[in-house]
Every structure is written in C-alpha cells, then in structure tokens.
Amino acid sequence: MHNIDNNIYMNEKPSDKEQMELRRALIKSHTEMPDVEKEWERFRQTIIDDSDEETMNTSRRHLYRWVAGVAAAVILAIVCVIPSRKTTSVEVFSAKADAMDIVISTDGGEKKVVKDEKILAFVPAKKSTVLRRTIKMMEVSTPRGKDCHMTLPDGTKVWLNADSKIAFPEEFVGKERKVDVSGEAYFEVTKDTQHPFIVQTEYFTTTVHGTSFNVCAYSAKEAYVALVSGSVAVKTNDGSEEFIVPGQMASLTEGADMSIKNVDIYPLIQWKEGFFYFERDRLVDIMMELGRWYNVNIVFEHEADMNRQLHFVAEHSDSLKDIVRRLNDLGIAKFKLNKDIISIE
Incomplete structure (x- = not known):
C-alpha cells in the first residue's frame, strides 16, 4: 500500500463493496433527499487504497457506478414521498327494499x-x-x-x-x-x-x-x-x-x-309514453333516473364524470343490461353492472 496526499486521494473512488454499503445507507434514509457531497466526504475519510495507475483507472470506473447508484437512490426517495392519487367514489342514488x-x-x-x-x-x-x-x-x-x-x-x-x-x-x-x-x-x-x-x-x-x-x-x-x-x-x-x-x-x-x-x-x-328521453342532460341526472326506475345503486368513481352532458333515449321496457351496454357504446365513460350496483369509472 502507498501513502498518497489529499489531492490525489480526492480522485480515488469506492470499491464495489463500498458502493453497496453506501447505497444501503442511502435507501434507509430515503424519506429525505440524500446529500451527495456530504456522503462522499464521509466515505472518502474512511477509504485507504492503492495509488498505482491501475487502481486509479479502476476507481474512475467505480465513480461512475457510484454516481449512478446515488441517482437511483434519489429517484427512490422521490417516489417514496410522493402521495398516491386516490379515487373518491360518490354514491348518487341508493336502491331500497x-x-x-x-x-x-x-x-x-x-x-x-x-x-x-x-x-x-x-x-x-x-x-x-x-x-x-x-x-x-x-x-x-x-x-x-x-x-x-x-x-x-x-x-x-x-x-x-x-x-x-x-x-x-x-x-x-x-x-x-x-x-x-x-x-x-x-x-x-x-x-x-x-x-x-x-x-x-x-x-x-x-x-x-x-x-x-x-x-x-x-x-x-x-x-x-x-x-x-x-x-x-x-x-x-x-x-x-x-x-x-x-x-x-x-x-x-x-x-x-x-x-x-x-x-x-x-x-x-x-x-309518460314509456321512454327515457334525455337531451343534453347531465350524466348524474340521467343515472339517477335510471337508478330510480331499475332500483339500483349508482356510484361515480370520478366526480368530474357527473357533469358530462349527453343525449340518450331508451324504453322503460329495456333490460338494465341492455341499458348499460348502450351507455358503454357511447364511449364517454366505463359503466359496470354488478348485481344491484352500476359504477361509472
């Protein structure tokens, strides 16, 4: 092993084992953005390695890997702290016995x-x-x-x-x-x-x-x-x-x-003539009327869909399955029928 001055040592880079230890330390603290300079300084103070040319070239390659590892840790930290988007369901009509x-x-x-x-x-x-x-x-x-x-x-x-x-x-x-x-x-x-x-x-x-x-x-x-x-x-x-x-x-x-x-x-x-007839009505109003006739629960997964407007005509004698199929054919939202519940997704 050779003793080297601080200026040369600043260019030395960690080994594979040392990179792994550093990544583990960073991942454990992923709720905060890692301080790259601070981590490198702490890591530099603990490393003693050969100063020959081959070791220096190897160390440069290790640096690139180390930087990539830190970047991955940064991405992981960001992903972990971003809250997930939640869907809020709204029941606008309820079936009853x-x-x-x-x-x-x-x-x-x-x-x-x-x-x-x-x-x-x-x-x-x-x-x-x-x-x-x-x-x-x-x-x-x-x-x-x-x-x-x-x-x-x-x-x-x-x-x-x-x-x-x-x-x-x-x-x-x-x-x-x-x-x-x-x-x-x-x-x-x-x-x-x-x-x-x-x-x-x-x-x-x-x-x-x-x-x-x-x-x-x-x-x-x-x-x-x-x-x-x-x-x-x-x-x-x-x-x-x-x-x-x-x-x-x-x-x-x-x-x-x-x-x-x-x-x-x-x-x-x-x-009164036996028809559902909606002319540019809000989807929530249409679904409430259908819920009342077929006595089913109506649930919107996204409130924004409630105010969509459309033209829709059907007969009171149509089956609920046929009504749902025709609504899906319009392509404005996804309608699902599950027993006594119609969900709009």
Missing part, C-alpha cells in the same frame, strides 16, 4: 294491491251517499320500475311516475280540488273555473283551472313545474308566487328561490 306493485290505500286503513290494471278510474260517489258519510282520502303509490295512469273523481287524468304518490279525496267537495303529490306526475286537468285545481308538494303549490303540466318533486334539487298548455301559478313555501306560460319551467334554486326559464317540454314528458 320496496313493494313491486301499485298500491291503493285509504286513510281508514284499507289497502288494495294493483297488478294488472292499465288505467285506474275513481268514480265519484253519488251526492246523497257523500252527505251521509265522511269523505275518505285515497292514496295511490307506485314502486320503482312501474308507473300508473288514472282518472280522478272530477275526470282529471293523471300519469304517476315510478316511486311516486298522489293523495286525493274520493269526492271533490268545497271550493277547490286539491291533491298532494310526492315524486313525479303529469296532469290533464278537467276545466272548472269555479273550482281551481291545486297540486300540493313538499316544495311548492301549483294552482290551475284547466291545463296540462308536469310536476316533479322527488327532492328539492329536482323540484319543478313545467307547463304544456294553459296557465298556472306556482307558489313556494315562503309565499313567493310566479305565473308561467306554456314552454316555461318553474324550479327551485339552491337558496329555495324560484327560477323561471324557457325549456323544451317534449323530453320532460316522454316518461
């Missing part, structure tokens, strides 16, 4: 399950009969996956969408004809200027004399009245009232104020 038939009930506790009737007709009782007894309240409820067409005692026609309810008296008496609705219903009201027809929901009250309109009140975010013909007055729970004309929609804003806008009525009422 529900009866699969239309049910007619009264406030007296009577119930009737409707399986086959296409149109329900409620014939008004004779006046003499009404005077002798208390008028019962009737309620018709639809499960998810079924709608219903009925005629009320005054002749008004009602289409009740899936997962909806309507309550009304078995005979309209007094100065007004009043019904309560939750969910969605389409009305063709029998004209009677002396007895206004009133539709009460959790979010607003609609007053008409003879007209056609659609009421949706599944939730505050979905609550609206869309007018097909005639004229209606829509009043919110805080007393604000607006009149709308055919082709207009009155809906609630996030602050529970009323907003009036012109809309294309056609897509809004195709459900």
